[in-house]
Amino acid sequence: MEDSDMRAWDGGRVGLITALLGTALACGVSGPESEPLEGAGFESPNARALPEDVGSGVGSTLRFTPQADAHVQEAQPTANFGSAQVLEVDGSPRSETYLRFTLAGLTQPVVSAKLRLFSTNPSSHGPAVYAAAPAWNEGSVTWASRPSRQGAVVVTAGAVPLNAWVELDVTPLVSGNGTVSLALIPTGTDGADFRSREAVDRKPELVVTLDAGTAPETRTLGAVADAYTDNAQEYANFNTEELRVDDAPSQMESYLRFDLSVLTGDVVSAKLRLFVLKGSSNGPAVWTTSVDWDETFIQAASEPYVESGPVANAGAISEGRWLELDVTGAFLGARAISFGLMPESTDGAAFASRQHPNAALRPQLVVKTARVSCTPSSGDSPASGTFLGGQSWGGPGYQSATGVATGAQGQRVVIADYDGSVDFGGGALPNHGTGDISDNDMALVKLGADGSHVWSKGFGAPGSWVNGTDVAVDTTGHVAVVGHSSAGVDLGGGLIAAGGFVAKFSPEGSLLWAHPVEGYPRNVAFDGEGQVFTVGDTGVAPAHALLVFKFGATGTQVWDKRFPVTVAARGEAIAVGPSGELVVGGSYSGTVTFGATVLPESPAAPFLLKLLPSGQVAWARGVLADSYPYAERSFLDLAVAPDGTIAGVGSFSQWIRLGTAQGYSSGMYSGFLLVVEPTGSDRWWRWLGNEHSTFARGVAIDPVGDVVVMGTFRGTLDFGGGPRTTQGDGQGPFEGIFVAKYRLSCGEHRWSHQISDGGYVWTRGLSVAPDRSISLTGQYVHGFGEGFPEDGDSSIRAALFQFSP
CATH class of the missing domain: 2.60.120 (Jelly Rolls)
Incomplete structure (x- = not known):
């Protein structure tokens, strides 16, 4: 087979779960x-x-x-x-x-x-x-x-x-x-x-x-709640000594919940064990469900919400025997888990419940946990991830910091959307529109390594909504931005027509060049020679396509690559490798063609693409995913290490497969972190999810080879170092930010933190400075603790959060 021949593949085979x-x-x-x-x-x-x-x-x-x-x-x-x-x-x-x-x-x-x-x-x-x-x-x-x-x-x-x-x-x-x-x-x-x-x-x-390290620890957990429902008796509760599953003449479903708070380490194996009281030619399928149900009140009319699956399928089962089902894929870091046993046949099955008089026959969850570790890299140092505070900017209306990049001297450049007139530290920036939320302007804000204001600039056009989607800084301090406008934008060199745009600024904030770009550019990156790369998509039917552009340091377009899709695609992330190669990530629906590779048809699946500096396809892969069509599953950010190793994060619903492991979201959305070899094989991966929605939105690799991940979540979630819990009230947990750090070589957890304070928060940009300090950007409303005040009219404020290495 020649080097020019390409093939698609669905992911690696050995990762963190197996590796542990x-x-x-x-x-x-x-x-x-x-x-x-x-x-x-x-x-x-x-x-x-x-x-x-x-x-x-x-x-x-x-x-x-x-x-x-x-x-x-x-x-x-x-x-x-x-x-x-x-x-x-x-x-x-x-x-x-x-x-x-x-x-x-x-x-x-x-x-x-x-x-x-x-x-x-x-x-x-x-x-x-x-x-x-x-x-x-x-x-x-x-x-x-x-x-x-x-x-x-x-x-x-x-x-x-x-x-x-x-x-x-x-x-x-x-x-x-x-x-x-x-x-x-x-x-x-x-x-x-x-x-x-x-x-x-x-x-x-x-x-x-x-x-030798540490051998996995095994725990056997009993169910803390179980019951079955019968749709022929819609309002009856069956909290009895057996769990029934049947599809006719009435539909019976069983539910079990387990408390995982006693577990330490990452779950590397989990087996659900049920004692069979009545056999079946085709036993139940196991799905994950919501955890907020009471075994004494559960009824067919108020069953738990089924999240994803089937995680396992029993097949034929015999009376008087234990049924053991591998449910490892359902463990993403939550502190509680609930399973639904769904019928697959009309010759119903029954199992001993936690109320069964013989305690030895009650349901069991046998869980093995371990913690991965590896040899520290050269230059390694203690890591703590202390929250250092940050800054916020606001005013009437809507403000959001959508990206951050760090220069060689530690200066940070923030890109933000703002509505009205906002002071980012150098005086109020003008509003070029009407002040309505539909007429946002874009701001570029440069801060010194100590957080002091260096310069800030606002860009817009009358009657136009301007969205800055990403920012990058090269080794000489030059700044690249991408975005989209509804009715044009003036970046300092005259009006650029409605649609996408890319621009390069000097370290002092002067426009060097700007171009309109087809479609919706979402991410931008520099290579070592000051050349600029963007990724996006057309966003319109019927000519759906993923778009990648390369511009020379002086603004000349070098090439553009259009990769057609049959339904839709989103180009979310782009990163440049040590030899100028590109890694692109996002999602696609239908099929997508990358050179000679056509990724398999899917209603919604993440993809990774590697391009040579010439734009030639090196390899492409899709991530195997559930066939449920109404879902979002995507890579949202990428980073490349000096040796070419790739780290990517994203979120998914239902299930996706990374390496040998199939992960099932137990909430509406869960996150993932995947580390890939330069040739495309999966090195390790980590699931991030609980019964609520978790979004992994940013990833970076620091100078000594640690992977930094950030996003948002609610409730309690174990990122690898023990549970982290957001604040909450009687109505439930609040939204919080998480930041976690892992060793690139093996996935060993270094630290993880959350910050939450009762307000809504959303994050997007992530950057690591040469001193390994961490910055992330986003927005919040209703206040977010000390240093992040609430506006009197409950406006949404842009924010920059900072953590130590």
Whole structure:
């Protein structure tokens, strides 16, 4: 297969949920054993835990088979041997071998890493092992295109026996999850051959042993409430010793609720166990439901709201036996969970309830929890995430800070919408419209590293609604913005017609250039050369399309890419990688075409797209999602680390699949964090959700390799370090902001905080300064604590919130 061939894929296979069990359980293999194209998709890391290898003081040992291996021959410089069942290493005629592994599930520090090869041709001088550049393709690599060696020799094999395993210590090359690319270089003219991954058996493997860490903790929880309902007796309550499920002659549904407040750590496995009193040819399906119901009052007329599912399906069940259902996907961090047992057949089933006289037969929820940890990165320091306060700006009407970016010296630039005349610190900015909310203006506000006002500017046009959607700052302090206007906007160089726009300003706030942009641009980014990239969408039928634009540093349009969709698409986020590559995220409905890749049809699914600096598609992927059409599921923000690792956040309803894990929203919306290798394979992921709506809206990667995530939620939610609870009153919990930090390499939780004060709050922009301090922007109403006052007319105020590293 050529490098230009692309394929879509639905996500990685091993992530945080699987990884957390790395010290005790296998990281399951999913999907065929085939290697990813260079930047074009992937298959799963083949990994399995080997408890029999565990010794005193060490944790589990995982074996990984290559995702790619091939040898190359100097005598045939354009020949490819990627499909061969042998790997050759010889000094005459010269042959070299290359192997690439993708590692996931490494949740503890690495104790050792051994490359194991099965020899089919002996040698008195075996190969030397080097690190190799990872960007090569098994189906096309040749002597002429072979990857470069990186660094010094790591280990030399010595004599290689016939028909035996050769084990080489490559521990210095394995520090955690990610890609490991190896080169086998000859040390003599007596060549050695080894079996490749295409062989029937005895394939190459990388054996990684981890530190012992902490084994998962198992708890068995009893239901705190359960009952069934019968639609033939709409107002009757059945809080009895059994739970019934049937579809005819009347419909019976059962509900169970569990208190999760005793759990510590992340849920890595959860099994619902029910004792069967009456069997069925097709037992119930398990759905998540709302948690606010009382077992003594629940009736068919007032059943809990069904949220998402089915999480599990029982199939045929036998009387007098335990039914065990895997419901792990329903655990997103909430402190309570409720399940509904929904009928799938008319030969009803029954189960022992928590009122059953035999306590041993009552419902159980068996939950395993653990906390992931990994080796700190270079330059790591203690982290606290202390809330440092911030600023707010207001006046009559509607104000909202929609984005923030931080420069190399720590100065922050905020983009905001404002209605009326608002003082952002340098005097009241004018209102170019009528003052009505439909005639918002856009403000750019530059603040010093200490928060002091540097300059602020307002932009608009009479009778026009102007929405600034994002802002970026490059290393020299130049500012890029994107937005949309209903009737035009003057950014300082004359009126730009209605529609989208992109502009670049000097560090002092002077307009350098501005252009109209088709559609609705939603996100903007700089590369290291001061070039500007935008992503958005047409937003109109019938020519729906995702749009990506590239502008040179002086404003010349370099290229634009239009990716057609059959129904609709939203381009929400764009980020630039270390080599100028682009990562784009958002959502699509129907199908969407990225180069040669057509993502599968879906009513609403998140997508990720990687483009080369030229605009050529490197790879594209969709996230498998529920078929329920009236939903929003999308990536909302992206960040790229210096090594090309991608972090993305978003929100979803019903369910989506990340790696091996299917997550079911227990509220209207839940959030997610996904970390992806540069080649597209999933490294780890985290679910964020409870019985209320949770939105993960911002992500950034700080200078030492921590992932910062922010958004909004209500109620109680565990972000990985214990529950965080927003304030509330008799009417329920208030809306709050959350900020959390995780290690990029493995997903280890560093800290998480919430702030709430009784008002409504909404967040959008997130930025991390060179000193690792954190800024996020948004809006609030009705006050938000000290430093965030309430306007007398209950106007909506724009806000900037700040946290320490």
